[in-house]
Amino acid sequence: MCLNCDATRRGFLRLGLGAAGLAALPRRTRAAGLKPLIMLDPGHGGHDPGAIAPDGYYEKTITLATALELRGALLETGRYRVAMTRMTDHFVTLQGRVNLAVEHQADMFLSMHCDHLPESNLRGASIFTLSNKASDKLAAAVAQDENNADGPSGTPAEVSPQVASILASLETRATKIGSATLADDIASAFSARIPLLPDPTRSANFAVLRDPSIPSTLLEMGCLSNAEDERRLRNLEQRRLLVARLTDAIGRYFSDPGQGQVAG
Numbered sequence: 001m002c003l004n005c006d007a008t009r010r011g012f013l014r015l016g017l018g019a020a021g022l023a024a025l026p027r028r029t030r031a032a033g034l035k036p037l038i039m040l041d042p043g044h045g046g047h048d049p050g051a052i053a054p055d056g057y058y059e060k061t062i063t064l065a066t067a068l069e070l071r072g073a074l075l076e077t078g079r080y081r082v083a084m085t086r087m088t089d090h091f092v093t094l095q096g097r098v099n100l101a102v103e104h105q106a107d108m109f110l111s112m113h114c115d116h117l118p119e120s121n122l123r124g125a126s127i128f129t130l131s132n133k134a135s136d137k138l139a140a141a142v143a144q145d146e147n148n149a150d151g152p153s154g155t156p157a158e159v160s161p162q163v164a165s166i167l168a169s170l171e172t173r174a175t176k177i178g179s180a181t182l183a184d185d186i187a188s189a190f191s192a193r194i195p196l197l198p199d200p201t202r203s204a205n206f207a208v209l210r211d212p213s214i215p216s217t218l219l220e221m222g223c224l225s226n227a228e229d230e231r232r233l234r235n236l237e238q239r240r241l242l243v244a245r246l247t248d249a250i251g252r253y254f255s256d257p258g259q260g261q262v263a264g
């Protein structure tokens with residue numbers, strides 16, 4: 001587990017707008033013909049390097065490079081609008097990332113990270129979502145850590161009135177809605193092409209997908225603790241393969257009228 005990623009998860013949970021929380025934002029009606037807006041969130045940045053590979057390579061560098069490549073690929077399809085929480089190597093607070101998603105009325109929030117596991121032989125991507133069930137170990141750990149000391153990203157100082165309003169109205173709903181569909185689409189698109197950790201998706205309660213609004217997923221693209229994964233993530237061609245699979249997964253998601261709410 002990447003401690004910095006874990007801090008990110010804890011921070012989103014503190015905000016009440018974790019994966020499930022963002023997914024619970026009220027369904028909005030896009031104007032006819034308005035393309036879905038995808039908010040890409042390259043993890044870490046600035047003074048927060050994220051996970052650090054044994055040779056000193058930073059997670060924040062990989063997340064930004066991959067997100068920029070994904071942005072280009074998504075725009076190239078002509079099907080989406082794309083925004084990013086950061087486009088350079090600078091620090092953005094967790095609240096700032098959430099606020100950006102809210103302000104942009106994002107239809108999808110994809111937070112991009114790299115893992116760093118204690119076992120260096122483990123490699124592969126994994127996809128993290130939250131639900132009120134919190135039946136998976138990771139979600140339980142997040143809850144357990146909620147009151148722990150601040151992570152590198154710090155405790156969000158103050159929730160904006162807009163976010164506070166959403167939190168108030170969604171306090172119960174937010175924990176009932178997950179983003180498993182997108183996670184499954186990503187896992188499916190990666191299958192046999194991108195290495196996956198065993199049990200790569202942290203399953204949510206699919207019953208809560210009856211009213212998804214913003215699917216939100218935290219993607220661990222691989223493990224910087226594994227030499228093969230580090231080489232893969234630092235290799236442009238391999239990143240392009242990952243980006244192509246992600247583009248396919250997002251396409252699948254938005255092609256499903258029951259989930260994607262594709263603009264007319």
Ligand SMILES: [Zn+2]
Nearest residue numbers: 005043050113
């Ligand atoms: Zn991370």
